[in-house]
Amino acid sequence: MKNLITSKRRDVLKTMAGLAAGVLFPKFLTAEQESVKPMDWADESINYNPHEHTWGMGVDIDKCIGCGRCSNACKIENDVPKEPFFFRTWVERYQVKENGETIIDCPNGAIDGFEKHPESEDVLRSFFVPKLCNHCEKPPCVQVCPVGATFQSADGVVLVDAEYCLGCRYCIQACPYGARFLHPVTKTAEKCTFCYHRIVRGEEPACVEACPTEARIFGELDQKASPLHRFKRMNHIGVLKPALNTEPKVFYAHLDMEVK
Amino acid sequence: MLSIFRNIRGFMMNSWLSKAPEQIKLLVVVVILVISAFLIIRPLLIPDDFGELGHFRTGALNDAVAIEFKYAGRASCVECHDDMTEMLAAGYHKKLSCEVCHGPLAGHIEDSDENEPSFPRERTLCPVCHEYLSSRPTGFPQIVSQSHNSLKSCVTCHEPHDPAPPEVPSECSACHGEISRSKAVSHHMDVECEFCHTTPELHKISPRQYRPDKPQNREFCGQCHTKNASNDTDAPLINLATHETRYDCWQCHYPHLPEAR
Numbered sequence: 373m374k375n376l377i378t379s380k381r382r383d384v385l386k387t388m389a390g391l392a393a394g395v396l397f398p399k400f401l402t403a404e405q406e407s408v409k410p411m412d413w414a415d416e417s418i419n420y421n422p423h424e425h426t427w428g429m430g431v432d433i434d435k436c437i438g439c440g441r442c443s444n445a446c447k448i449e450n451d452v453p454k455e456p457f458f459f460r461t462w463v464e465r466y467q468v469k470e471n472g473e474t475i476i477d478c479p480n481g482a483i484d485g486f487e488k489h490p491e492s493e494d495v496l497r498s499f500f501v502p503k504l505c506n507h508c509e510k511p512p513c514v515q516v517c518p519v520g521a522t523f524q525s526a527d528g529v530v531l532v533d534a535e536y537c538l539g540c541r542y543c544i545q546a547c548p549y550g551a552r553f554l555h556p557v558t559k560t561a562e563k564c565t566f567c568y569h570r571i572v573r574g575e576e577p578a579c580v581e582a583c584p585t586e587a588r589i590f591g592e593l594d595q596k597a598s599p600l601h602r603f604k605r606m607n608h609i610g611v612l613k614p615a616l617n618t619e620p621k622v623f624y625a626h627l628d629m630e631v632k
Numbered sequence: 633m634l635s636i637f638r639n640i641r642g643f644m645m646n647s648w649l650s651k652a653p654e655q656i657k658l659l660v661v662v663v664i665l666v667i668s669a670f671l672i673i674r675p676l677l678i679p680d681d682f683g684e685l686g687h688f689r690t691g692a693l694n695d696a697v698a699i700e701f702k703y704a705g706r707a708s709c710v711e712c713h714d715d716m717t718e719m720l721a722a723g724y725h726k727k728l729s730c731e732v733c734h735g736p737l738a739g740h741i742e743d744s745d746e747n748e749p750s751f752p753r754e755r756t757l758c759p760v761c762h763e764y765l766s767s768r769p770t771g772f773p774q775i776v777s778q779s780h781n782s783l784k785s786c787v788t789c790h791e792p793h794d795p796a797p798p799e800v801p802s803e804c805s806a807c808h809g810e811i812s813r814s815k816a817v818s819h820h821m822d823v824e825c826e827f828c829h830t831t832p833e834l835h836k837i838s839p840r841q842y843r844p845d846k847p848q849n850r851e852f853c854g855q856c857h858t859k860n861a862s863n864d865t866d867a868p869l870i871n872l873a874t875h876e877t878r879y880d881c882w883q884c885h886y887p888h889l890p891e892a893r
Contacts (some may be wrong), residue, residue: 387636411685414694422685422693437768439761441732448736449702465767485760486767498767523688533692536679569699578703584728584761585772 413572420572422526427566428593428621429580430603431502433628435587438463438500440482445582447483449567456480458553460564461504461579466630470494474630501631502588504579505530505551505564506612506620513543513552513563522561528593528621529568534560548613549620566590593621702736705729709737712744716793723794724773733757733792758786773797781805783816800836807839811888818889819867828852828887853881 410421446452446461463482467475467489475491482500492498511530514522521537524530532543537560544552544561552563567577571590575581580590591600603625610627611620624631681690709730710717720726730749731737739747755777764774781789781803789798789806798806804825805812815821825831829844847853856867876884886892 411690411693413697414691415697418697434769437761437772438765441760445703445731445736450699467767485763486765487763488765492766495766499769500767520682520687520689521692523686523692525693526685531688531692531696533689533695535695536689536692565696568693569697570701572697575701575705581703581705581729582732584725584732586727 418572425527426593426621427507427527427529427571428591428600428623429504429507429566429577430589430591430600430607430609430623430625432587432589432603432607432625433499433501434626435585436463436500436502437585437587438465438482438486439584440485441582441584442502442579442588443481444483445578446564447481449570449578450565452562453556455556458556458562460551460562461502464501464503465489465498466501466628467492467495467498468628468630470496497628499628501624501627502579503549503551503612504622505547505566506549506618506622507564507566509619509621510617512546512548512616512618516542516546518542525568529566529571530563531565531568532561532563534558534562537561548616548618701738703729703731704736704738704741706731708741719793723796725793725795753785753787755784755786758790758792779809779813781809782813804831814889818891820888820890847882850881853887 410423413420440463443459443462446459447454450460452458452460459481462478463486464476464478465482465486467477469475471494475489477486477489479486486500507528507530509528511522511524514524514530517523518540519536519538521533522530522543523533534555539554539559539561541554541561544554547563552561554560555562567575567579570577576590580588589600589603592598593600595601600623604623607625608627609623609625610631611623612627612631613620679689679691682688684690685693706717706729713730717730720728720730733752734749737747737749740749759775759777762774764776768774782805784803784805786792789802801807803812808825812825815823825844828847831844832842834842835844850872854872855861856865857870858872859869861867861869881887
């Protein structure tokens with residue numbers, strides 16, 4: 373009788389442990405059968421495997437003329453709401469004065485370009501900084517999403533599942549670069565996708581396409597022949613807020629210390 | 633599943649649990665119910681394709697690529713407009729995509745008759761890039777549009793597809809900016825410079841050697857401003873025979889801004 377009881381208890385414990393493992397770590401059970409499979413695209417004309425790419429962008433501050441064609445093109449391409457405050461990419465103007473004060477302005481995301489700033493006197497140096505989602509290697513926004521609506525694709529692009537997003541705004545709070553906003557109509561989080569619909573079809577993002585001075589360079593980070601890889605080799609590269617350890621994949625050449 | 637429950641039941645019957653107080657038994661049942669409810673409901677709430685490629689819905693990738701192109705890309709323009717793109721590729725604007733000026737043209741690629749590109753001729757487009765701003769990189773060609781041939785469309789002097797600065801000015805205002813700005817806001821704005829100043833073509837190349845002429849007498853102004861002048865403008869009319877006959881017109885009236893006193 374005693375044997376029976378112990379044997380049964382062992383069985384029960386085994387089953388319970390298995391169950392608990394299954395509930396807590398479902399991947400643990402399935403990981404062995406599942407290898408990396410290519411994506412089955414609904415649009416069959418797409419022949420793109422996210423596992424074969426790592427995308428990044430380079431921005432040359434010395435080439436940016438502040439025309440704002442990028443933010444304008446982005447709004448058109450991605451149907452970003454036309455009213456101000458909603459931008460997937462935007463251009464900031466930095467004016468560092470002789471007394472160390474810095475004026476930063478960004479009139480309507482620069483979609484109509486810039487005009488002379490009324491306070492631009494005693495300016496020591498001045499330049500434009502295009503900004504967008506940094507598609508961080510360690511994205512804080514993905515960590516905080518409670519439902520898995522914000523995620524990092526295998527090619528390193530951080531995307532938002534608009535159907536799955538609750539609109540809780542955690543990610544907007546978490547992003548240190550202010551790259552996210554809540555869409556006023558759908559009430560879901562939105563951000564730059566590197567124009568995912570374009571890059572899977574072999575096109576460049578709209579902002580890169582529209583840039584008249586090639587201040588933006590888009591390409592593969594892992595392939596040495598890519599123009600972005602060369603850009604990183606040939607220039608002094610900085611990223612935004614490196615101390616946060618988010619490992620951004622938007623690289624700035626000739627970035628001023630003043631840029632936040 | 634069944635065997636699990638049978639095991640649990642046997643375990644409960646035979647162990648110390650059978651001697652446990654009633655409320656503990658109830659608690660065990662409640663805990664088991666909660667766990668099984670969680671196990672049943674969880675798969676119903678989570679989409680089938682969640683977690684296939686990571687902690688997200690695989691369908692989200694399909695949603696992300698379902699947007700239609702608005703910008704076709706510069707390679708698409710070359711297919712039909714190779715003459716223009718060749719010209720563009722040889723000039724200063726070689727890095728410029730067609731769609732920066734002509735607007736997003738994916739629709740034009742689909743149906744070129746329905747979706748006409750825009751051909752902007754206003755003075756507002758070029759200054760977006762070329763207006764002088766101290767923040768722009770040194771060496772980038774910039775103008776102050778207020779004083780640069782104001783009121784003239786940029787394309788009058790500059791071919792946007794090959795925007796080399798014009799060597800020979802095609803407009804008087806390129807050099808005579810101050811006069812042209814005064815004239816532009818005066819009643820004489822529609823009077824061409826050459827109406828009053830006959831200008832030899834060589835003046836543009838060697839301006840001091842070949843000079844334009846000036847009106848010589850009162851009768852020249854009288855062409856428009858005498859009572860019997862045959863013109864359809866609203867020009868103020870005078871009688872040449874009685875109006876301050878001792879003076880030439882331009883001794884009192886500045887022709888480039890005649891309303892000035």
